[in-house]
Amino acid sequence: MTDTARPLPPRDDRLARAIALPFHRLLDRIDAGLAAGAIEADLPDGTHRRLGGRAAGPVAHVVIHRWRALVRLATGGSIGWYDGWEAGDWASPDPVPLFDLFMRNRRTLGSSARAGGPTRLLARIGHALRRNDPRGARRNIAAHYDLGNAFYAEWLDPSLTYSSALFESADDGLEAAQRRKLAAILERTGVQLGGTLLEIGSGWGSFAATASAAGANVHTITLSEEQKRHVDALALPNVRCTLTDYRHVLGTYDAVASIEMVEAVGQEFWPDYLNAIARMLRPGGRAAIQFISIDDAIFDAYASNVDFIQRYVFPGGMLIARDRFAALAERAGLDWRDEHRFGQDYARTLRLWRERFEAAVREGRLPAGFDARFVRLWRYYLMYCEGGFSGGGIDVHQVTLVRR
Template sequence: MNDPRTVAPEPDHRASAAARLVAPVFHRMLDRIDRALKMGAIEATLPDGTRRLLGGRAAGPVAVVDLRRWRALVRLATGGSVGWYDAWAAGDWDSPDAVPLFALFMANRVALGHSARSGGLAKLAARAWHRLRRNDRAGARRNIAAHYDLGNDFYSQWLDAGLTYSSAIFAEANEPLETAQDRKIAAVLARTGARPGDTILEIGCGWGSFAAAAAAEGNEVHAITLSAEQKAAIEAKALRGVTVALTDYRDVKDRYDAVVSIEMVEAVGQRYWPDFLDMVARVLKPGGRAAIQFITIADDVFPAYASSVDFIQRYVFPGGMLLSESRFRASAEARGLAWRDPHHFGLDYAETLRRWRVAFEAAVAEGRLPARFDERFVRLWRYYLMYCEGGFRGGGIDVVQVTLTEY
């Protein structure tokens, strides 16, 4: 190696003879990653015992990575983000804090190109699997159950008291999460322009935090979900002014003064965006408003993202898909829905995820998670929360609130 930023191994390094033999091949792979890092850096310890700095040319996230086996790079190259998770789960790499690494990948997403996307046969197999999880009526219910029906006794251990599983809006760094969640709910309700006595359809109602707040203001809320666990939780609260039903959004027939959807559209999928927006346009009464909160991925990587399967789709949220804001907006406008007052607050989501991760780790440490969840599950969710937080901090993932009205 002639890279001046590579530190030679100590005499008692851990590398085997085989590892030293194949090391030059993998160093060339690292060379490509190094050249693609336009901002931020990776401080890596490698299986051949060397320590190497990748990037470091401009300010940005700084990640510390212990690459224990070269196999991790093979998995990254062939499996993208799915392979990189598999490598982490197998102990092929580790980090004292993986959030900066995921932020770094996202911040350099264009230059890195397909480094975090599966390719070849792995990509074809992943896409075939993903097609089996499409969000038709039967598939949508299975996909929602796979994520949201993990159990109310699970989510209640690390979400806030209202069980709000979507981004908060913070006014200051140290305020309680519950306060920031209340602010988000109030912002969504304000977008509807609803007055006491108005009817609101909430599509994907979670555990009822928005419905409770809207009903407290005198609105009648019809909440729909595909999660049996969420429906049971809302029914147990016996909220006055709130009805809840296991209903697919495509089957809504009545008309409403307002429609609300908070981070539900990610479960729809690009193929069904027109169906979702047709429904919104159909059920809104004249002069009504829809308030939508949704998660986006940058247009500069959306085509590659949409044609592959990422870690979250494979292991956490089958059938899920982030939105291209420009494409979703165009689809809304094609259905006569005007796009009003978009508000982006991705860093608030990063902070929300950080708070969730702290609470999740406390629940793990105190043994409060249900016994049915083993260590493998815990590690998967730990990785998921870090992965998402890093995506928002890296700037390629965002969260948006928008109001839709008739032209």
Template sequence: MDAATSHPSPVPGRARLVAPLWHRLLDRIDRGMLSGAIEAQLPDGTRRLIGGHAPGPVAVVRLVRWRALWRLVTAGSIGWYEGWMAGDWISPDPVPIFDLFVRNRTGLGNVARAKHVARWAVWLGHRLRRNDRSGARRNIAAHYDLGNDFYREWLDRTLTYSSALHVADGTALEVAQQRKLDAILTRTAAMPGQSILEIGCGWGSFAATAAAAGVTVHGLTLSTEQRDHVLARGLDGVTVSLTDYRDVSGQYDAVASIEMVEAVGPEYWPAYLATIARVLKPGGRAALQFITIAEDIWDAYNGSADFIQRYVFPGGSLLSASRFRALAEAQGLAWRDEQRFGLDYAETLLEWRRRFDRAVSEGRLPARFDARFQQLWRYYLMYCEGGFRGGGIDVMQVTLVKAG
């Protein structure tokens, strides 16, 4: 598409006055778009190619109102979401937009991050949701206690709510999820008759995998919905309790924790890792899977709050791998066999969205979740997928080994 216009549609006088200001902002975005492009239709009727300087994803966006850009530059990802919900911008596929803004984060700088009053307001709101013992339970309930009848309609049959492994090669989601669970069990090196503490047991898919191998599992969760589901499964050798990780006692041959530490928060990473070091027997191994954010944007991310923290997962925080590793090693836990597989998460999210869309179209979601909630969750799945495709976030497995 050419940057020139065809036949601009009439716009109100005030809009014509402010349009040059927004075009200058688009010039700034164009300079920072080092790869990929946005084919934009603007409120003044013009069509413009933003970027296109090097190969990359191509997003198609229609800015219905200039207000969309105002929301973006003042409130970042939160404002961009609110603009989408308000109809200020539309796209046939928003995933490439999220990909591009992450992929080009160095060139774009802070153009799409919350600023000034908005930044401090969202940061303060996020801090008020900190994960002390009472706050952690509230935050977990807000996300995971939406109901088993909600999650079962779009997760795979095991209700595994974390990235599958090697799903990007076209493997069926259920198979790739089991591959992930098997990989975590292998990392623990647990043998039949030994014990595993699972910190954040979800709906029990890993516990079932370990129990089938003759390993006993004590699962921790703060979600009553998850606890009830695991109990209802009646798995031999599996117990589950509503217990904060800070309050667990006893010792175990191994620890497993799959995408739970994102609900801990940087302030409490030392306590989380201290718990692992305390409960592991000498020579024991902890198998972890967690989501990281690129080191070059960690400080900006940690100093504010994004769309997910505001609207989807209160109290949540992605990890800085380098900072988390340093804390683990300070607890005497050796960092071993790191594996990253972010594109697998992108494919997992895409499959979840397809299943979610089918559930919506077939009217299978519980009636208490209205159209606005459905839009929020669809946006959430697309937002995350774009982040993984753009490389700003990643997922990894790692084994932590306690000295013998």
């Protein structure tokens, strides 16, 4: 044997290396796309890799138990990554930094974490069947919001406000921050004592209660039978709640409010939504809108795919491309004014919701019928969303639209 000769590795070792090689190449691509933050990964072949680490950012710790996790990621994107988590193909002591990293590096990662091939095509076909025409919208809303009022009551704040809170300081509690958000929306509407206000998307009545207490006459609309049942039970003065699609509302109002409802509209129907607001507002009337956006730079890739939330949590959902949406608003005769962004407040809101959700699970307070798989799905959903807002590629906005 010469000095440079090396013994051949055992045959099974060579096979293991051959199997691992394409997965390390995929990890190489992810490594190259991590401009900020890092992933510490323990791999099935017994190796450890640090991906990224070139600039400051979150550090995520991930254990890949089976190479199949990376197959799922490469073919199924965020849907496949969730499927792998549910199947035990990968694990993390805290997945939030990982989701943060994927979003924080959204532009440099490119298609590394997006579905491709037949998986993407099948997902797109399924999503297309969930379009938000009047019949589909009611079905999609029911799938998410009609899980039961008792379910949401166990982990939302007492007002059952299911949208981002607006925090003022580190000492703010969730309830105070939700009241501040509702007051900010009401102020944007400019509605006066005795004025008429349409709310598109009732939620569980917290904004209707806020507007009613200020002396407004409120018509609040929803497609969720569970939400309508709850709002009716509140018996709020000068509040009428109906099961009505926004496209079918008649009449004119002094003001309109819509808090995180437009994400259930879908890109195809953005013009219908904005034209409906313009039609229902008196000249000079104001609409206060709170909406969730995704970075315009990645919107086309997002819109041409189907993500984990659309597949498993909110059928028919679609985040907003802010610039395109604003242009459509202007085209509808609505001036875009006084925009405020507060995405990190949403990350904080989601963290507080998750803490309350975990406490409800621990204490056995969730209603009967929600099994362990459902609990894991919603745990993942809350972590996924928190990481998305923390990473900055998803944001939440309040804006005032004024009818010309």
